[in-house]
Amino acid sequence: MKILEIKDLVVNYGKVAALKEISLEIEEGELVAVIGSNGAGKTTTMNTISGLLSPTSGDILLNGKSICKIPAHQVAALNISHVPEGRKVFASMSVKDNLLLGAYLRIRKGEKKQVIADIDDIYSIFPRLKERENQQSGTLSGGEQQMLALGRALVSKPKLLLLDEPSMGLAPVIIDEVFKLINTIKKRGDMTIFLVEQLAYRALEVADRAYVVEQGNISLTGTGKELMTNPEVRKAYLGAGKS
Amino acid sequence: MEQFIQLLISGIAQGMIYSLVAFGYNITFSTSRSFNFSHGNFLMLGGVVGLIFFINNQVPFLAMVLAVVFVGLIMGLILYKTSIEPSLKSKSNYAWILATLAFGIILKNIVEVFWSTDDFRFDSPLGNAPIRIMGIGVLPQEILIIIVAICIVVAVESFKKYTIFGKAIVAVSEDKHTASLMGINQQFVILFSFLLSSVIACLAGVLVAPITMVGATMGTVLGVKAYAVSIIGGLESGYGVLLGGLIIGLSEAFTARYISTGYKDAPGFLILILVLLFLPSGIFGKKIFKKV
Amino acid sequence: MKKIIYGILLLLPFLLPQMVDNPYYIQGILCRIIVYAMLVASLDLIVGYIGDVSIGHAGFFAIGAYAVGILTSTQELNSDSSMTWFPHIPFFVALFIGVLLTALAGFILGFPALRLSGPYLAVVTIAYGLLIYTIINEQEYLTNGTKGISLEPIEVFGVKFGGSNYLYIVYPFLIMVMYVIHNLTKSYWGRAFEAIKYSEVAASSCGISKSYYKIWAFVISAGIAGLAGGFFSQLDAYVAPNTFSYNFSVEFLIALIVGGVQSILGNILGASVMVIFPDLFTKFNDYRLIIFGFSLLLVLFFMPKGLAGFVNLIKKRFTKKKDGHYIEALIERASAVKLFDELKENNDQVAVQLKDLTMRFGGLVAVNELNMTIKKGTVHGLIGPNGSGKSTTVNLLTGIYPPAGGKVQLFGKSIIAESTYKRAKLGIARTFQNLQLFSDMTALQNVMVGMHNSFTSNLFSICFNLPKSQKEEKNVETKAFAWLQFVGLEDIAFTEAKNLSYGQARLLEIARALASNPSLLLLDEPAAGLTAGEIEKINILINKIKESGISVLLIEHHMDMVMAVSDEVTVLDFGKKIAEGTPNQIQNNPTVITAYLGTHETSFH
Structure with missing residues (x-):
């Protein structure tokens, strides 16, 4: 069953076309990646799904229902959790408070006890966060902040997890670690993951299927394995060269 | 010595009133980057409503306080709907300053036209006789002001720190887009902050009434001095306003006593200008890095 | 009449x-x-x-x-x-x-x-x-x-x-x-x-x-x-x-807004309302401030240009647009303009040199001991993944950030101590990733702002519109028009910048930057959001600029463009230079490929 379907999505920032008719779909339980160089329109896609941006035309369907006119805080209530580009942890607040805010809607529904238990569960995946529970999250390293952002998204118990550039600004060793964690989350099998990533090969390794975007258009699509060996991917990043 | 301590206490009490008004700027500025430039008139409204209920109509004190809170909520809502919401939507980055100024002028004029242009006495429910603490006579109302003001600031700051909705307010202050990804309705949070700040200003009006007089103009100067307080303390630091209030309240009391009553406002404004020149985000403010 | x-x-x-x-x-x-x-x-x-x-x-x-x-x-x-x-x-x-x-x-x-x-x-x-x-x-x-x-x-x-x-x-x-x-x-x-x-x-x-x-x-x-x-x-x-x-200040502020800002007519109308109103309606004088307050709210949200805006709206219906003669004369004069001033006789083949340039934000090293040379009259591409330090480098070059260490030299002279506007005077011009046009000014006026430093009239001469100032204004206007012709925007010279299409706005920024007669032009993502046809136009433009002897630093994600127009390319990753060379060398450089696409290590399958 399709959990998310994007149909002919066009998004403009003012007069700039950031997305020029993108269509893609994600089956329940899949990990789908969108790869492409920066400026290609990946983050715009994510922000439009989660309601931070509204599209100029086209539609986004979640389980067959349009969500593109719903404001961000209501999209979050539909079990979609978005880990934004650049992590965006609440820097002045403690690690624990960030995690609690991730479960804001659940706590307001009265699931506080369950949330506390889930936070402990998160700590078992990211033991580093447990150690720094009361530390101001702005003082964490980039990798730790990425883990916190992931954890904050997971405590909301999403059906659909949106991951925007989890590698951004991280050192290669840390990127390894982050992608291992993404793989762990995937293997638990309880959510669909939509990953947007510049580092193509990292994303293709974990992805079931992937789309390549270039200048606001989808230029290629295939399974992770197929694309891994496709030379067109490299051209999408570094150009076709002088002709 | 006794005189000095009395001066100290009335300076602190006056400062705490400024702090409460300034705290109102602080609460809404952090969530919405805007505040009510006519906040002093909300304080005035609290004083007037308090006077009408408590003094003129002999309503019990607590019932009067409830009435004042209710009026604060209603006025906060009207302010938000008529001035703040349209300003935040408009492109101009100073629309909110002008809109809230206009709102305050209307409010003040309404009170003058439909109520009175005179000033009235508001006797403290605690009486006007000084009580003796360690041999020094102190006005009970001043002690009440200090206690209530500190309690309100501590209560609101604790609410922000320890409850999930309070944390949501902090989250919106820090990054409203990411906050909305958590499912937090940022518009509601901003509205809430304006309601809270209006209620606090109205309460401050009741508190200050016995040591000033109650009248349509009582809030103007108070509101203006509270700008200084909030900026000295840092517009984004909750507890900073207490320090800012102390600085302004005390400098005022001591200037009035030892230099000249006419100059009592001067040091506060001088400190304000100096703080802005050398510590633009206030004594307790955070440094903000602006990226190009 | x-x-x-x-x-x-x-x-x-x-x-x-x-x-x-x-x-x-x-x-x-x-x-x-x-x-x-x-x-x-x-x-x-x-x-x-x-x-x-x-x-x-x-x-x-x-x-x-x-x-x-x-x-x-x-x-x-x-x-x-x-x-x-x-x-x-x-x-x-x-x-x-x-x-x-x-x-x-x-x-x-x-x-x-x-x-x-x-x-x-x-x-x-x-x-x-x-x-x-x-x-x-x-x-x-x-x-x-x-x-x-x-x-x-x-x-x-x-x-x-x-x-x-x-x-x-x-x-x-x-x-x-x-x-x-x-x-x-x-x-x-x-x-x-x-x-x-x-x-x-x-x-x-x-x-x-x-x-x-x-x-x-x-x-x-x-x-x-x-x-x-x-x-x-x-x-x-x-x-x-x-x-x-204090109230007096507030009332004047209201008079200004109600009358309409940036308008002499508005100033007079605002003052008139303030004076006449209480006299005319003595009966309502008690309600004066209520009415003032409401009119301010209404003007703020429904009539942002105030009463003067309203009058101008009516006036507009009776007046014509800029007449054809004016534009014809402008075209005529512009045809005699020589655009690129002779670059100062300069044997120095190096336009810009960065030496060990470093920038830190808190603990983050955004640019790390960067060395780079931009040769005179060449196009130098600067690329790198997100967050690699490209924008920071531009901001260091233009003096927006003070560097933590290192040197910036323009034609052999250190400019590290100069502020942004002085560097502009010394010959560094730029465009912006997020367009920064002056949106209420016309395209022509935008270019004239770019030529700010060619004005020499003093304040007195301006205030009384003396002949010298008039003549200067006319000359600059002519040359600004010629710059619009150069980038192909002469038809929209009198259109306000906010009404331009995105592609036109990008070109206008380039025209504004060129108008300052720079020796180095920084193009910060000029292709972002443009169609293939528009990008082609910019490519041609960049080549023309280069031929005139101006050096260009091109920061861009659109690789086809970078590779097509650059003479040399520098690649940044984590604030460090990881590669430098001709476009061809860069495309085949394994370090660059890894930086962009990641590694192939299958560490966990």
Whole structure:
């Protein structure tokens, strides 16, 4: 069953076309990646799904229902959790408070006890966060902040997890670690993951299927394995060269 | 010595009133980057409503306080709907300053036209006789002001720190887009902050009434001095306003006593200008890095 | 026809009193409107043109009024006062001194205004106004405190100008003030004000010094407010501190907004409403502020250009657009313009050299010991993944950030100590990743802001629109038009920047940057958001620019473009240079491929 379907999505920032008719779909339980160089329109896609941006035309369907006119805080209530580009942890607040805010809607529904238990569960995946529970999250390293952002998204118990550039600004060793964690989350099998990533090969390794975007258009699509060996991917990043 | 301590206490009490008004700027500025430039008139409204209920109509004190809170909520809502919401939507980055100024002028004029242009006495429910603490006579109302003001600031700051909705307010202050990804309705949070700040200003009006007089103009100067307080303390630091209030309240009391009553406002404004020149985000403010 | 209408309008204040039964009453009202209009106009310079909110102009007004009051009054008129000093000098001398004093007060307020904006500055202006108010109230031996000062009427060559004929004194001054403000705001100074208001970064990268123009704006505004204050003192031949309260500043702010900012007509309308309203509707006078408040809210949200905007809307229906002759003449003149000035004889083959350039934000090293050389007359590509330090490098080159270490040299000279606007003067021009056009100005005016440094007329010559200034303006306009032709935008020269398409806006930024006659042009993602056809246009443009001898630093994600136009490419990752070479070398460099696409390690399958 399709959990998310994007149909002919066009998004403009003012007069700039950031997305020029993108269509893609994600089956329940899949990990789908969108790869492409920066400026290609990946983050715009994510922000439009989660309601931070509204599209100029086209539609986004979640389980067959349009969500593109719903404001961000209501999209979050539909079990979609978005880990934004650049992590965006609440820097002045403690690690624990960030995690609690991730479960804001659940706590307001009265699931506080369950949330506390889930936070402990998160700590078992990211033991580093447990150690720094009361530390101001702005003082964490980039990798730790990425883990916190992931954890904050997971405590909301999403059906659909949106991951925007989890590698951004991280050192290669840390990127390894982050992608291992993404793989762990995937293997638990309880959510669909939509990953947007510049580092193509990292994303293709974990992805079931992937789309390549270039200048606001989808230029290629295939399974992770197929694309891994496709030379067109490299051209999408570094150009076709002088002709 | 006794005189000095009395001066100290009335300076602190006056400062705490400024702090409460300034705290109102602080609460809404952090969530919405805007505040009510006519906040002093909300304080005035609290004083007037308090006077009408408590003094003129002999309503019990607590019932009067409830009435004042209710009026604060209603006025906060009207302010938000008529001035703040349209300003935040408009492109101009100073629309909110002008809109809230206009709102305050209307409010003040309404009170003058439909109520009175005179000033009235508001006797403290605690009486006007000084009580003796360690041999020094102190006005009970001043002690009440200090206690209530500190309690309100501590209560609101604790609410922000320890409850999930309070944390949501902090989250919106820090990054409203990411906050909305958590499912937090940022518009509601901003509205809430304006309601809270209006209620606090109205309460401050009741508190200050016995040591000033109650009248349509009582809030103007108070509101203006509270700008200084909030900026000295840092517009984004909750507890900073207490320090800012102390600085302004005390400098005022001591200037009035030892230099000249006419100059009592001067040091506060001088400190304000100096703080802005050398510590633009206030004594307790955070440094903000602006990226190009 | 037009001239006749304007002539009648101009004489109206003299004609109007003749048409009614009670000329004295009308003259009194007109004098007040005139004085208030000057004050509103002075406030407009700050609020409308510079874009800061001042709630302290009553303070400047007070200084002017009191200077005249103190300096011209006599002992007899203030017999039971505590004043001790009566210099009793002629009115116009006192007025002049008053203007100088207020200008000085404006100069002092200008300094906090450089560092502060929005609510912070608004609060400082309030504090400033209140401080002046306090001083006036307290210095009784000078100002007579709350009791105020009584003045004698002005006497010029034996004629007394008190009461009704005062109009003949103030009205010519109003015309002069408005004429000066009109000339000033239409000149390169006015464009500099507007540029600073819209974007400080863009303004400084056009070579405009924010400090210089902002402080001058405060000085001029305060001086005019002081002039208005000086005249005000004679309206009732009496000044008292209560007039100059906080509320007075607020009411003038409302008058300005309701009348309409950035408009002389608006200033006069706002002042008129403020004066006439209470007189016309004495019955409603109690409700005056309620009505004022509501009109401000309505104007703010529904009529952002105020009453003047409304009048202009009607006027627009009866006037034509810029006539064809004007544009034809412009095209004619532009055909004779030589665009690229000879680059100074310079044997140096290196345009820019970065040596060990380093920048840190807190613990993050954004740029790490970067070494890079941009050769003269070449296109140098700068690429790298997100967050690799490209934008930081641009900001270091243009002087927006001070580096933590290292050197920046332009033609062998270190420019590390220079601020952004000075570097622009030295020949560094740029475009912006997020367009920073001055959106309310026309395309042509935008380019003219880029040519800011080619203006040499002084303030006096501008304010009185002397021939030198007129000629200069015309020459610059012609050359700016030629720049628009160069990038192919001549058809939209008189369109406001906010109404341009995205592609046109990108080209306009390039034209504005070129117009400053740079030796180095920084293009920050010029292709972002453009169609293939538009990108092709920019490619051609870049090649033309290069041929003229200008060096280009191109920061871009669109690799086809970078590879097509660059002579050399530098690749950054984590703030470090990881590769440098020809486009071909870069495309096949394994380190670059890894940085962009990641590694193939299958570490966990």
